[in-house]
Amino acid sequence: MNKTSMGIALALVTFAPASFAARAWLLPSQTIVARSGGWVTFDAANSDDLFSFNQGSMPIDALSVTTPDQQPITAQNVAKGRTRSSFDLEIRVPGTYRVAVAGDTVMARWEEEGKPKRWRGMPADMAANIPANAAKLEVEQTQRRVETFVTVGAPTALKTSGVGLELVTTTHPNDLYKGEPAKFQFLLDGKPAPDLEVEIIAGGTRYRDSPEAIVVKTDKQGAFSVTWPQAGYYWLDAAIDDENATVPNVKKRRAAYNATLEVLPQ
Amino acid sequence: MSRVSPVLVALMVCAAGSAGAADLSLNLEIPSLPVAEYHRPYVAIWVENPDQTIAANLAVWYNLRGDHTKWLPDLRQWWRRGGRDLKVPADGLTGATRPVGQHILKFDAAAAPLSKLAPGNYALVVEAVREVGGREAVRIPFEWPIKGAKRESVQGSKELGAVALTLNP
Numbered sequence: 001m002n003k004t005s006m007g008i009a010l011a012l013v014t015f016a017p018a019s020f021a022a023r024a025w026l027l028p029s030q031t032i033v034a035r036s037g038g039w040v041t042f043d044a045a046n047s048d049d050l051f052s053f054n055q056g057s058m059p060i061d062a063l064s065v066t067t068p069d070q071q072p073i074t075a076q077n078v079a080k081g082r083t084r085s086s087f088d089l090e091i092r093v094p095g096t097y098r099v100a101v102a103g104d105t106v107m108a109r110w111e112e113e114g115k116p117k118r119w120r121g122m123p124a125d126m127a128a129n130i131p132a133n134a135a136k137l138e139v140e141q142t143q144r145r146v147e148t149f150v151t152v153g154a155p156t157a158l159k160t161s162g163v164g165l166e167l168v169t170t171t172h173p174n175d176l177y178k179g180e181p182a183k184f185q186f187l188l189d190g191k192p193a194p195d196l197e198v199e200i201i202a203g204g205t206r207y208r209d210s211p212e213a214i215v216v217k218t219d220k221q222g223a224f225s226v227t228w229p230q231a232g233y234y235w236l237d238a239a240i241d242d243e244n245a246t247v248p249n250v251k252k253r254r255a256a257y258n259a260t261l262e263v264l265p266q
Numbered sequence: 267m268s269r270v271s272p273v274l275v276a277l278m279v280c281a282a283g284s285a286g287a288a289d290l291s292l293n294l295e296i297p298s299l300p301v302a303e304y305h306r307p308y309v310a311i312w313v314e315n316p317d318q319t320i321a322a323n324l325a326v327w328y329n330l331r332g333d334h335t336k337w338l339p340d341l342r343q344w345w346r347r348g349g350r351d352l353k354v355p356a357d358g359l360t361g362a363t364r365p366v367g368q369h370i371l372k373f374d375a376a377a378a379p380l381s382k383l384a385p386g387n388y389a390l391v392v393e394a395v396r397e398v399g400g401r402e403a404v405r406i407p408f409e410w411p412i413k414g415a416k417r418e419s420v421q422g423s424k425e426l427g428a429v430a431l432t433l434n435p
Contacts (some may be wrong), residue, residue, distance in 0.1 A: 034336040035350065154350045175346065264342060 022046040022055045024258050025235055026099060026148045031174050031262040035153035037092035042075075042099060042148075044085040050235045051203045051260070053084035058146070060085045062103045068095020068156045094153035096174060102145040104164070106247055110134035123247040140252040141245040148260040149173040162190030165240055165255035170223070176263045178231045185223040188240055188255060192222030196238055200226055203233040231265040288375035288412050289434050292324075293419075294392060295427030298366045305397040306363035307425055308337065310344035311371070313380075314389045314405070320348035321388055322379035325371060326360045340395045343403050375412060383410050394425040406431045 029041040044063075047055035057080055065073045075087035091097055107120045108130045119129045123141070130137065143164030151174035158173075160166045171182035186193040200214040216224045228234070236259045245253035296307060308329070313322040326341075326349070328334060335354055339345045354360050373380050388410055393403040402425040406418045412433045419430035 032339045032345070034338050035353070036333060036335050038336055177346075264346075266343075 022048050023050065023235065023237070024058055024101075024144075024146045025051055025260050026058075026101065026146055027051045027233065027260055028099070028148050028150050028262070031148070031150050032264070033091065033150065033152045035094055037090075037094070037152045039088055039090050040150050041088050042086060044087075044101065044146075045083060047083075048205075050201055050205045051233060052206055053081075055083065057081055057083055057085045058101065060087065060101055062101050063087070064100050064102065065089060066098040066100075067091075067093055068097065068152075069093065070159065073097075089150075091150065091152050095156035096149055096151045096158060096172070098147060098149055098158060100145055100147035102143075102147070102164075104141070104143050104246075106139055106141050106250060108134075108137065108139045110137040123250075126247075138252075139247075139250045140254060141247045141250050142254050142256070143246075144254075144256040144258075146258045160187055160190065162187075164189070165193065165238060165257040166190075167236070167257060167259055168222075173259070173261055176228060176261055178228050178263055178265050181225050181227045183223065183225045185221065186218050186238060186257070187222060189244070189246070192218075192220070193238075193240065194218055194220045194222055196222065196240060198224055199237045201235050201237070202230060203235065228263040231263050234261045234263060235259075236261060289372050290375060290380060290390075290408075290412070291370065291372040291432045291434065292390065292392075293428070293430040293432070294369050294371070295422075295429070296364055296366050296369065296394070297422070297425070297427040299399070301399065303398050305399070306365060307394040307396040307399070308341055308363065309392065309394045310341045310349060311390070311392050312344060312347075313383065314347070314391045316387055318347060320344075321383060323348070323352065323356075323359055324373060324379070324390075326352075326354065326356075327363045328354075328360065330355070330360075330362045337397070340401065341393050342395070342401065343391070344393050380410075385411055390431050392422075392426060392429050394422075396425055400424050402426050404429050408433060 024046050027043045044058040044060050045053040046058050047053055063075055067073055075089055078087045105120055106123050106126055109118045121129055145164060155172040155174050158169050160168060166187045168185035168187055170184055176182050186196050196218040198216050201211050205211055214226055216226060218224045239256040241254050243251045245251055309327040311325040312320050315321045328338060338349060341349060389405045389407045391403060391405050395401040402422055404420045404422050404426055406420055412435045414435055416433040419428055421428050
């Protein structure tokens with residue numbers, strides 16, 4: 001191993017907890033729908049280029065769509081391709097719909113007869129899948145939420161669940177315009193998430209040399225503000241690694257959040 | 267009433283009303299455009315408060331044949347400022363799209379919706395958006411109530427031609 005590859009290997013080890021998963025996103029065909037409602041199509045993918053489906057599709061088994069009156073609705077024409085998943089929603093009731101892929105899983109690593117083993121699954125299935133006497137056992141809980149919002153007619157207020165990392169939409173996510181500031185707040189387990197780094201990147205990264213990410217930090221109340229430089233779709237990213245896992249007998253936890261937001265021209 | 271031309275209604279109101287009643291009139295030109303595929307624009311006309319909220323909707327023209335209300339959000343400013351709260355069709359407000367040419371609209375100061383305007387500064391906004399075309403909005407500021415005869419005009423650059431506001435005390 002030469003010095004360079006050793007450096008890379010070290011870097012991989014150092015940053016391993018942050019994981020190198022490609023950016024996860026949902027992309028709606030439109031976010032503002034007239035009062036009579038209609039059909040909206042969504043793509044779901046994991047890719048570093050925003051919003052190009054050129055890496056892998058995002059599994060949407062955990063898809064949940066909430067209507068303005070907090071009822072679940074079912075996606076139609078669900079398809080899983082190699083580079084993207086897609087689905088349609090027929091939305092007729094006026095108000096704002098939350099479209100989310102949210103999950104709460106655990107990842108375990110251990111050794112068996114000197115060989116590394118790993119398992120990822122639901123917290124409830126841990127006991128059945130991880131040997132009780134597993135050597136060098138490391139378990140991490142992952143709470144993640146990938147979401148977007150669509151409004152029929154006039155926007156309505158959104159509710160948070162109090163689980164993991166969530167965005168409080170002080171400015172409505174379907175009321176975003178070029179040149180205007182938008183205010184949001186991050187909550188972790190329902191409480192303000194202060195000093196959290198938030199990265200916001202406009203779509204179309206393939207067509208420019210630099211990602212031109214907007215990086216902001218939340219204040220003491222977990223709040224932050226962003227003024228949109230251009231109209232278009234934006235990807236918002238934040239994550240926290242801590243030792244406050246909510247699964248019994250697990251310490252380490254990663255809470256991650258991604259949203260796709262559409263900003264309109266004036 | 268939504269299918270009756272607001273111009274016709276305005277003219278009837280003028281003919282029937284007492285002479286000399288204060289009014290706000292609007293001359294608006296939908297320009298002829300040298301394009302291969304032309305569709306009449308959707309147009310929204312409203313009175314705007316200084317904070318850009320809608321003080322009064324004056325007219326909304328869209329394709330009434332079949333359900334084309336799905337394109338109303340393309341009148342972007344009007345939609346965000348209050349179009350999205352409005353149930354269409356609305357009597358005396360919504361109507362069919364208009365052809366290329368000059369259009370005259372007259373609104374009686376003593377009748378709804380202008381009679382409900384509180385004294386203050388406003389702007390008249392005309393927004394037009396055309397299928398496979400562009401979007402444009404123009405504003406003409408004015409003061410309410412009408413104190414003296416006044417005529418202000420602006421020239422649209424793409425989707426609108428000359429737009430003139432006349433206040434008759």
